[in-house]
Structures are given as C-alpha cells and as structure tokens.
Amino acid sequence: LAKTTQPISMDSYEGQEVNITCSHNNIATNDYITWYQQFPSQGPRFIIQGYKTKVTNEVASLFIPADRKSSTLSLPRVSLSDTAVYYCLVGDRRSENFNKFYFGSGTKLNVKP
Amino acid sequence: DGGITQSPKYLFRKEGQNVTLSCEQNLNHDAMYWYRQDPGQGLRLIYYSQIVNDFQKGDIAEGYSVSREKKESFPLTVTSAQKNPTAFYLCASSMGRGSEQYFGPGTRLTVT
Numbered sequence: 001l002a003k004t005t006q007p008i009s010m011d012s013y014e015g016q017e018v019n020i021t022c023s024h025n026n027i028a029t030n031d032y033i034t035w036y037q038q039f040p041s042q043g044p045r046f047i048i049q050g051y052k053t054k055v056t057n058e059v060a061s062l063f064i065p066a067d068r069k070s071s072t073l074s075l076p077r078v079s080l081s082d083t084a085v086y087y088c089l090v091g092d093r094r095s096e097n098f099n100k101f102y103f104g105s106g107t108k109l110n111v112k113p
Numbered sequence: 114d115g116g117i118t119q120s121p122k123y124l125f126r127k128e129g130q131n132v133t134l135s136c137e138q139n140l141n142h143d144a145m146y147w148y149r150q151d152p153g154q155g156l157r158l159i160y161y162s163q164i165v166n167d168f169q170k171g172d173i174a175e176g177y178s179v180s181r182e183k184k185e186s187f188p189l190t191v192t193s194a195q196k197n198p199t200a201f202y203l204c205a206s207s208m209g210r211g212s213e214q215y216f217g218p219g220t221r222l223t224v225t
Contacts, residue, residue: 034213043203043216044156087155103148103155 009108018075022088030092033071038085117217134189136204145187146205198224
C-alpha cells in the first residue's frame, strides 16, 4: 500500500484558495488518489478522486502531475465551514487490498475570518 | 432518504462487558466497513465485508467481532478482550471495491 504524507495543519482566511499537497512517492501504476473531508465528531465525506492530470467537481479540483508522486487538492474561495480535516488516500481500485487503505492523520485546515 | 445509521450516538459500558454497535444501510451497497478513530488520529480499519456472510479482518481486528447476515446490517461487537475500547467508531458502506465510501454519524463508546 502506498504511504502518503500530508502537512499536519494549514491556516487560511475566508475567500482564499487553499491547496493541500499530498506526497505518495511509492504510488503504483493502478493506484487512484482519493480525498475525503471530515468534520469533528462526524464520518468522513468523499470529496474527489482521480488518476492523472486534473479532475474537477462542484467543490474541489485535484491536480496530479505526470509522475503521480504527489497530488494537490485545491479548494476555491474557502469559507469558515471548510474548517475540517482532509485525508489523502492512495490505492488500487481493482486490488483485493484496496479496501484496506490507510487514512493517516490527515491535514487539519483552519479557516479564519 | 438513503443513508447509513449508527446507534446509539453515545454508549457507556463498564470494563469487562461486551457491547454491540449497530450499523444499518439502505443504500443497497454490497460492501460495509468498521473503523476506529482515536482523538487527533486518522481512521483505522477494524473489519470489512464485501458480500453477505463474508468478512475480513482489517488492521486492528483483535478484540472485535462482526457478522454480516443481511446486506443491510453489519454489527460490531467490542469484546472484553479489547484492551482500550474507548474510541469513536465509524461504519461505512460502498457499492464495491474501490468505490466511494459513505459514512454513518458514528458511535462514541466510553468504557470505564
């Protein structure tokens, strides 16, 4: 299983764009990159998933460079309600072990007014 | 409304007692999961099940047991063999391997 490394915490202000980078140097050919968001005392919520280049949905964008050894979650114009922990996960969707992916400690994003 | 329910939200038990946490989903998902989360930490996988009547151990299965007799239900029993059971327990489900996981609201278990 590819290990991921994320910053422990980040601070931002309302209205700013926030970029959270995740390192996964040992990513395998069939691995996908998935991001989840978790608020205190709640279960995580899926944000976005990608394999290469750029993926965008209504809440975020995911940038993956050609070597795929890192990825960046981009949150446009954050608000106070985006204060949460963000987890980066890497795994092979076809592998029997995909479901045993590792959440890690995530990145705690603190958005200030 | 489709979703995952966990009950109760808070649970208190005396040391040495077994306790069962409920997890029900009406999303028609094949796969279900149990995670444990300690303060300030990430999630750790306890057990998962990809189909009815089948389940596999996760990374920290010792002291826990599960059953999957129905597609909708995946109860977790925290046994007296679990050395440090106080934690936040999260149940999740997904359509299958590699699919997005949907999480329940969690059960906070306190054992004294």
